[in-house]
Amino acid sequence: MKHIAVIGAGITGITTAYALLNRGFAVTVFDRNRYAAMETSFANGGQLSASNAEVWTQWSTIFKGLKWMTQRGAPLLVNPKPSWHKYSWMAEFMSNIPNYRANTIETVRLAIKAREHLKAHAAREGFDFDCEQRGILHVYNCKPDFDHATKVNALLAEGGLERHAVTVDEMRQIEPALQGDLYGGYYTESDFTGDIHAYAKGLGEACKRHGAQFHYGSEVETLTNRDSGVDIGWTTAMGNESDHFDGVVICAGVRSRALAAQVGDRVNIYPVKGYSITVNMTDDASRDAAPWVSLLDDKAKIVTSRLGPDRFRVAGTAEFNGFNRDIRNDRVEPLVKWVENLFPDVSTEHAVPWAGLRPMMPNMMPRVGAGKAGGVFYNTGHGHLGWTLSAATAELVADEVAATFGQTQSIRVAAE
Template sequence: MRIIVLGAGVIGVTSAWYLAEAGHEVTVIDRQPAPARETSFANAGEVSPGYSAPWAAPGIPLKALKWMMQRHAPLIVQPRPDWAKLTWLARMLGNCTPEAYNANKARMVRLAEYSRDCLGALRDETGIAYDERRLGTLQVFRKEAQMAAAEKDIAVLREGGVPFEVLDAEGCARAEPGLAKGEIVGGLRLPGDETGDCFKFTTALAALCEAKGVAFRYGVGVERLVVEGGRVTGAMTAEGPVTGDAVVVALGSFSPALVKPLGLGLPVYPVKGYSLTLPVVDAGAAPVSTVMDETYKVAITRLGDRIRVGGLAEIAGFDLSLPPARKATLLRSVEGLFGGAGDVDRAEFWCGLRPMTPDGTPVVGRTPVPGLFLNTGHGTLGWTMAAGSGRVLADIVSGRRSGIETADLGIARYGREGRRGGALVPARA
């Protein structure tokens, strides 16, 4: 089959890789001049199946209200009126029940664990390098109350068979010798998690895709999907139509606008995240792998000779501004835990739009419209779930049985809401 993949971020490129592996003729289209130039460019660097959980959880509404009152808040909701934002938030709040949380987390962990296995197999097959480390993730707590609250997460990990270690302050220091003494009271370590530079991975994989015959068309904007006889047969671009047997939409936060004219209400909304990238100046004081700062909801990751500090969540539509206050929060976290490890004066400040679904699970698979497939809505876990999502998507397109259950990953789980369509985002693909 001739498959058109819209989007050359980590989700689009991994989709292209597995589709090409399955024997399809693949063309990838992206408005940027090269792969991974938007949300995949400078994310936190975590491949963390152990932390795959939906934001929508019991108790989150109250926590969110408290966070928004803090100076260095991990969550910011801009007050500007936005019907799409209000609709998405309402649907997310509807998922903050124990029953919904358990169902959503089970889906996410299933896909994330599978994705880690797929990433490992891909790495072994290709020898791809991306500043990867397989040294686990350490979530650190500055307060005893945070340690106590972690018992709920530990119970979920235990039930799911995910390896973990509960550490006191000395144990955290052994795992991460650079951690500032006196800043933390304990931590939760997940030894099975990995780290790596998503931008380097996506760029390298795109090159491997090209070697397999995948065609990349960069700097080409997508205007709309082409439908003939009720079937999607291609995409109309700024350079004219591109036709194929099927189209995969992997445009992150911009996916809903593209599929809305076809009657699909894809409940994906952009949640803005920020990062800093600092050159390492004191290797002994730098993190070994990834440290999750529970207080600020910030991840601090070692990527080769750099430190990536990523996190925060701002619900502000498609705003890409870089407020100094957000940078100050990231700096406060990294300087508090790994003071002097990175060159603050040369820090690169960045933001990206995470495509979030209200239930936390991405939307992967076929749609009610023949010839149209989706691979989007991964939120903060795009890097974690990329390889598995790409493999699942390729299996579904090819009509093959996948390595995991996939029936509950598609847009069909939203029922009539997913079919009706709604004004979720402005058109820009």
């Protein structure tokens, strides 16, 4: 039995470990945190949203970034401090604008594939992740934004997604709590939401039951390719350790770029910070006033999800500021104000802020598959769609690992 290491216990690492176990591999997972899903997979927007598959590689993104550069609470904020990686990444981002259409369609297709895997894993292993299958409602308050959404809808349809326009009256029927001055919307009934952290923990426990070994609190420092596989060196509170594996799948989020460089690959990930607040609703008035249907406010770049009766997750914004993980009040405040303006009866007294670094490639597509060196593979760089795409890309990379090693054992976990 071949032994594969997975670096990273976020949503991509956990789904990858599960897919490898399904193909009969021995699996060891490394993560520098004490628990699974403690970084980018801790408190994201919660949406499993094929309807949000439109990639950002458009000139409009560039123009908005320039316009908002001096607005500290802007949906997209770029720290102008010079950085070769940041500005070279942005140049490569602009070079991918001609691929906008093709990459949007491919992202939709991946997202649709991922849905069924995510649901099937949870059903098979019997864990709960506050899943709400109520669809996602995109809201627009002006005609130009709605007209752009209509153009995007043609690409989503080409990728296989059914999303339809709704009037303001229909929007309020779909989500009675919705308020504000609205022009129109688009509704995707097949999209859903859930708690990414709970999901990763639940699937991680399933991986343990099926034989995976987990090294938490273990920071992978070195990767050395050998003819017979890969040597991995890591540090723990007890000191340095190392071991040899037949292969490795790098699912290390924003650290993937540095690890890839050690084995001769260029994986040009930039850390794009996103923020969220989790509104803990301790009173009946707030619980009654908060929406159950997931919303996406395209202009504000804000998404929501209802995580059970007592939690309301609101997330958004993108910040190009390197590896800075600071939670800035001027970035959190727009999320709080958005809730207070649209849902005034929801108390934000117990809103818990969070920030995480999205691992983003300049073409807005995940890096999935084999590297240059034998035994090295990647499932990383999913940007703001890691939760949405992870289960599909995990299957793709696991298939490639199995083909490389000639693994013929049938699906083991599913058969148990």
